[in-house]
Each structure stands twice: as structure tokens, then as C-alpha cells.
Amino acid sequence: MEDGEASTITCLPTTKQNPLQNPNLLVNPKKETKLKTPKSTKGRQKIEIKKIILENRRQVTFSKRRLGLFKKAAELSVLCGAQIGIITFSRVDRIYSFGNVDSLIDKYLRKTPVMLRSHPGGNVANGEEDNDGLMWWERAVESVPEEDIEEYKKALSVLRENLLTRIYQMSGDRTVENLPAFPNEMAMADWKLTNENLMARNDRGYAGNGGDLEFAFMSQNGGQ
Amino acid sequence: MEDGEASTITCLPTTKQNPLQNPNLLVNPKKETKLKTPKSTKGRQKIEIKKIILENRRQVTFSKRRLGLFKKAAELSVLCGAQIGIITFSRVDRIYSFGNVDSLIDKYLRKTPVMLRSHPGGNVANGEEDNDGLMWWERAVESVPEEDIEEYKKALSVLRENLLTRIYQMSGDRTVENLPAFPNEMAMADWKLTNENLMARNDRGYAGNGGDLEFAFMSQNGGQ
DNA sequence: CGCTATATATAACG
DNA sequence: CGTTATATATAGCG
Numbered sequence: 001m002e003d004g005e006a007s008t009i010t011c012l013p014t015t016k017q018n019p020l021q022n023p024n025l026l027v028n029p030k031k032e033t034k035l036k037t038p039k040s041t042k043g044r045q046k047i048e049i050k051k052i053i054l055e056n057r058r059q060v061t062f063s064k065r066r067l068g069l070f071k072k073a074a075e076l077s078v079l080c081g082a083q084i085g086i087i088t089f090s091r092v093d094r095i096y097s098f099g100n101v102d103s104l105i106d107k108y109l110r111k112t113p114v115m116l117r118s119h120p121g122g123n124v125a126n127g128e129e130d131n132d133g134l135m136w137w138e139r140a141v142e143s144v145p146e147e148d149i150e151e152y153k154k155a156l157s158v159l160r161e162n163l164l165t166r167i168y169q170m171s172g173d174r175t176v177e178n179l180p181a182f183p184n185e186m187a188m189a190d191w192k193l194t195n196e197n198l199m200a201r202n203d204r205g206y207a208g209n210g211g212d213l214e215f216a217f218m219s220q221n222g223g224q
Numbered sequence: 225m226e227d228g229e230a231s232t233i234t235c236l237p238t239t240k241q242n243p244l245q246n247p248n249l250l251v252n253p254k255k256e257t258k259l260k261t262p263k264s265t266k267g268r269q270k271i272e273i274k275k276i277i278l279e280n281r282r283q284v285t286f287s288k289r290r291l292g293l294f295k296k297a298a299e300l301s302v303l304c305g306a307q308i309g310i311i312t313f314s315r316v317d318r319i320y321s322f323g324n325v326d327s328l329i330d331k332y333l334r335k336t337p338v339m340l341r342s343h344p345g346g347n348v349a350n351g352e353e354d355n356d357g358l359m360w361w362e363r364a365v366e367s368v369p370e371e372d373i374e375e376y377k378k379a380l381s382v383l384r385e386n387l388l389t390r391i392y393q394m395s396g397d398r399t400v401e402n403l404p405a406f407p408n409e410m411a412m413a414d415w416k417l418t419n420e421n422l423m424a425r426n427d428r429g430y431a432g433n434g435g436d437l438e439f440a441f442m443s444q445n446g447g448q
Numbered sequence: 449c450g451c452t453a454t455a456t457a458t459a460a461c462g
Numbered sequence: 463c464g465t466t467a468t469a470t471a472t473a474g475c476g
Contacts, residue, residue: 043467044459049302061459062304068457069296072471073310075273076293080286081315086297087328089307095332104311105329108319267453268473285473292471296457 062090070098083107286314294322307331 052058066088073084077099085104088096276282290312297308301323309328312320 039467041461041466041468042459044457044469045467046469047303047459049299051305052303057459058304062300062306064458065296065300065303069293069300069308071457072289072293072296076286076289076312078273079271079276079289080282081275082286083313084293085311087309087332088300089328089331091305097332101332104313105332107313108311108321108325108329263453264475265452265454266474268455268471269453270455271473281473288472295471 066096073098290320297322 052061070086073086076082077084083100083104085099085101086097087101088098090096276285294310297310300306301308307324307328309323309325310321311325312322314320
């Protein structure tokens with residue numbers, strides 16, 4: 001990324017011309033005797049996407065790629081005006097995050113059906129706002145009337161439980177697109193196949209699947 | 225945008241013969257008429273990391289890059305055994321997530337210092353476990369003794385408040401490396417350094433819908 | 449969506 | 463951490 005020149009189209013040979021060509025390349029690449037290839041490095045080698053064993057090497061890779069990932073995220077974020085958040089836990093539980101994680105988490109949780117399910121008997125979709133148009137979980141704890149505190153406690157508990165449940169409910173990866181309904185176990189462990197159709201479909205499309213949509217905090221965007 | 229600086233092929237390859245030159249270029253290095261070798265495509269063009277205006281184009285880019293991002297994440301996840309979660313909200317609030325988001329969110333929230341700070345007077349670092357080695361916020365709400373319920377409520381409230389605060393406190397990106405206890409701002413600076421104003425609008429006002437609060441707690445690294 | 453020509457990301461190696 | 467040689471990701475287009 002750190003190119004130094006904003007080269008637009010200029011009158012240059014379309015192909016890379018490199019003044020700093022490698023010696024051996026300048027020579028006739030064809031016939032070669034035992035002249036050793038002075039290639040300074042082997043360059044980027046193809047690697048298999050399997051867990052890197054060497055602790056050390058893995059660490060390095062983690063650093064590099066994490067940075068790369070974040071960079072990509074940043075670009076995507078600005079190119080398309082999207083909000084992106086990334087949370088990463090290294091093996092030692094060190095947290096590396098990117099973006100307004102907190103904000104996104106909140107947004108995510110709100111849109112996630114799980115929370116709704118936790119609601120102590122009530123249909124949020126019906127708009128069961130009590131106070132200032134805020135949903136029960138949005139209200140400050142203090143505002144919860146004493147008589148409802150029991151329910152509130154229960155709700156919180158269930159919420160956490162549900163969350164945890166869902167956690168173990170799936171492992172591998174998951175690429176779920178939006179959720180008018182419940183996150184469907186979908187494609188996960190696909191990319192394990194190879195780095196081919198890693199996350200393939202999943203995009204666009206499953207709007208009325210399960211149909212067990214019980215929550216409706218859906219965004220009001222119409223959209224595009 | 226389509227534009228084109230059509231003035232592309234006006235120049236001749238100034239280079240001396242590059243042995244590895246593109247075939248079509250090899251054919252006629254000289255001024256050419258309209259012989260069919262128009263290079264099927266212009267190939268990947270360098271783009272500026274600025275918000276893409278054309279709705280259509282942006283959509284395409286979003287799809288492609290999102291996929292790429294997720295793929296990278298998947299690879300990183302496997303290569304180094306790290307847990308990665310990505311949440312993405314498109315402009316229209318469509319959620320695209322990758323990984324065990326729920327799990328990570330939970331983990332994230334638990335490790336967040338904010339929560340610790342929210343503890344009604346207590347130093348978690350000291351290991352103030354009450355019940356089964358669980359921290360107060362890990363215990364089911366029901367397990368909170370009646371006499372502590374007030375404190376508990378208060379704590380929850382503060383927690384929420386802190387979260388909210390932190391949300392607005394920062395924008396753009398942040399790469400915080402977590403610590404067992406309190407977080408410490410760091411890497412972010414470097415990141416930003418390397419990538420100039422890459423990110424800028426990770427967060428736009430989505431304040432129009434009555435409450436975009438989020439969880440966030442402080443960013444205590446006051447020290448730093 | 450699939451292609452192609454390039455822009456980028458990075459595995460190896462000081 | 464900086465370099466180098468390659469493996470990948472993708473912008474532009476049909």
C-alpha cells in the first residue's frame with residue numbers, strides 16, 4: 001500500500017517494467033547452466049491452510065495477517081460506507097479488536113433474535129415498549145419497577161443462557177446473512193474443504209426460511 | 225465513474241524487449257493500428273480508498289470485498305488457532321457476520337474492563353470471586369442475594385452507561401490489545417500510521433432511531 | 449457471474 | 463522489522 005506514486009494511466013508499457021530487474025532474469029531465462037539463481041529469496045510460498053505448528057511462526061503469521069485483515073476491513077469500511085467490527089482472540093485470549101466493536105455488538109445483539117427470545121413472555125414485535133419507547137432491555141435497571149424486578153432478573157438470566165447456548169450450538173464458522181429470523185445453521189465448515197468456495201453462497205437469500213420470526217426490530221430500511 | 229482515461233493505449237512500449245512480455249505485446253511492439261490485441265481487460269485498476277459514489281458499484285465492491293475479508297478471516301482463524309468474529313452492517317443495516325459472533329461477544333463483554341469497573345466497589349483483579357469461582361457478573365442474576373440486588377442493579381446500570389460512553393468516545397478504528405485487567409490503548413497508533421486516513425467513517429450517525437446506545441464502557445486507560 | 453490484467457498481501461529470509 | 467519473489471485478491475468489463 002505504500003506505493004509512492006499515484007500512477008494513473010501513463011504512457012508506460014502495460015506490463016511491469018522493472019528497472020531493477022533481477023539479474024538472472026535479465027539473462028536468458030531459458031538456457032541455464034549451473035549458474036545459481038541469485039534469487040535473494042524464495043518469495044512468497046504457497047502454504048496450506050492448516051494450523052501452523054511452530055509456535056513462533058504462527059505468532060508471526062498471526063501478526064501479519066491480523067494487520068492485513070484489519071486493513072482490508074478498514075478499506076471496505078470506507079469504500080462502502082459500512083460499519084465493521086472485528087473481534088479476535090488469540091490462543092492466549094488476548095483480544096484484538098477492530099472498529100467500533102462495542103457499538104456493533106450492541107446493534108448486533110439488538111437485532112439478534114436471541115434476545116427477544118429471552119424476553120419474559122412478551123412479543124417484542126408488537127412493540128411492547130414500556131417507558132420512553134425503549135425496549136425492556138434498553139431501560140436502565142433502575143427504571144424497572146420493583147414489581148417487575150423479578151421478571152427482569154429472570155430475563156437477564158435467560159438472555160445470558162440463550163446466548164451461551166447459541167455459542168456452543170455451533171462451532172466452525174458461520175456466515176449468516178442478515179436475520180429476519182433465526183440464524184440458521186448454515187454453511188459452516190465449508191471452507192474447511194479448501195480455500196476454494198470458502199464462504200460461498202449465503203448471500204442474498206433466505207428471507208422467509210424458517211419463518212419463525214418472532215422479533216421485529218428489523219431495520220426500517222427499505223432499501224436498495 | 226466509468227470514465228476512462230481512454231488514453232491508455234496511446235503509448236508504445238518504451239521498454240526494450242522484455243522476454244516475458246505479454247504475447248500480444250510481443251506481436252507488435254510498434255505503433256499498431258487496430259489489430260486485435262486489445263488486452264481483454266484493463267485488469268485490476270488502482271483505486272483510491274474513498275467512499276464509492278455509485279450505489280451500484282459500491283454494492284458490488286461490498287459483496288466482493290466482504291467475501292474476501294471473510295475468507296481472510298477464515299484462513300487466519302485456521303492458520304493460527306484464533307477465534308475471529310466479524311460483524312458488518314451494510315448501509316442499509318443488513319447484518320453480515322462471520323464466525324462465532326455470539327461466543328466472541330460474550331467473551332468480549334466479559335473481558336472488558338468496563339465490566340470490572342462497573343463492579344460496585346471491588347477489584348476484580350484481586351480475584352473477588354463469590355460463588356463458584358465465578359465473578360459477580362457471571363453469576364446468574366437469581367443467585368444474587370436479595371440484599372445485594374440494589375448494588376447489582378446499580379452495577380448493571382453503570383455498566384451500560386460506561387459502554388455507551390465508550391461508544392461515542394472513539395470512532396474510526398481501534399486496535400486495542402487486551403490485557404488481563406485493563407485495556408491499554410496501543411497498536412492503534414501504529415495502525416493508523418501505516419494506513420493514513422483509511423478509515424474515517426466507520427461510524428455515522430445512526431442516531432436517528434431513538435437510541436443507538438450500545439454497550440460500552442469506559443476506556444479507562446486513563447494513564448495512557 | 450466469469451475473465452483477465454494488475455494491484456496487493458505475504459511466506460521466506462536476512 | 464525491511465526485502466524480495468510470489469501467491470492472492472479484485473477492478474473493470476462482457
